[in-house]
Amino acid sequence: MSIHRTLGRLAAVMFTAGLLMSAAQAQTIAYITNGNTNEGWTLINGGAKDAAKKAGVKFIELAAEKGELSKQLAIVEDMITRKVNAIAIAPVDSAGIAPAINKAMAAGIHVVAVDTGITGAKITSYVATDNIKAANVQGSWAADQVADGDTVIYVTGDQGQSTGRERRDGFLQGLNAKRKNVKVVDVPTTWDQTMAQNGVEAALRTNPNAKVIACAWDGGALGAKAAMLSAGLKAGSVKIAGFDGSPGGLDMMKDGWQQANAAQMLAKIGAVGVETAIAAANGKKVDARIDTGSFLVLPSNVDQFAKDSGVGQFMKKK
Incomplete structure (x- = not known):
């Protein structure tokens, strides 16, 4: 092959790569969060920003102030008007957001649900932990800590969201598969740590012999710890199982306040x-459901998980 032909082919490849890069950079991706500002969401949002920066797309990040559905609906409507190429969204309400999402999809805007699913709308993709699978493992662990007739306190997430429902359902499935004769006391919350603390305090007063407090997220576990301290209980006297693998949750484990975490x-x-939103906007086929994985963290492997997951950089320095 002549040097001229080689250079010509190289130039063609570089030209094509340039076109692809320009196409990616021309895409506008809206990332709409649910307004949560806990440690877990700080990490999720950080991952989203890093991916957008790496791809070189125009990235619009917006949040539903105070987690209000009406404000998230208004944001989606605005993104439709601005004709973004794709929306990645963590819905405040799985069903309530559906009308706006249907409108976005009808306008040719790809929609990817992040962390929490959407019901009543056909979306491009749903990217999240398999919450039922992860919570199943959490429930199975809890079953190993109790005997028939014992009491388990369960701190729920928002039951208006698929995430909250799936984590509760998965936990109960895992628990009941091993222990059918266990009393489960629900502490309802809307992902609010203060609600978790107040609810666990009340649950401990009426169920002083509870063996395990399982939580749908690590903020609930932090609330459970505060409730135990308020009741004069020591670390480990009631076992706490968290969910998220957040820095605060893993710090609790290092300090003896948490015994398991569905991370x-x-x-x-x-x-x-x-x-996934970028890929869809560029016309690529994406999977309808993407499981980002989970891991049961225990005191025996917490250090390794913190290192491997990148969470360790945000934990307390010993």
């Missing part, structure tokens, strides 16, 4: 959510 790959959820 998500938090930064990966945000990163894959945005990567």
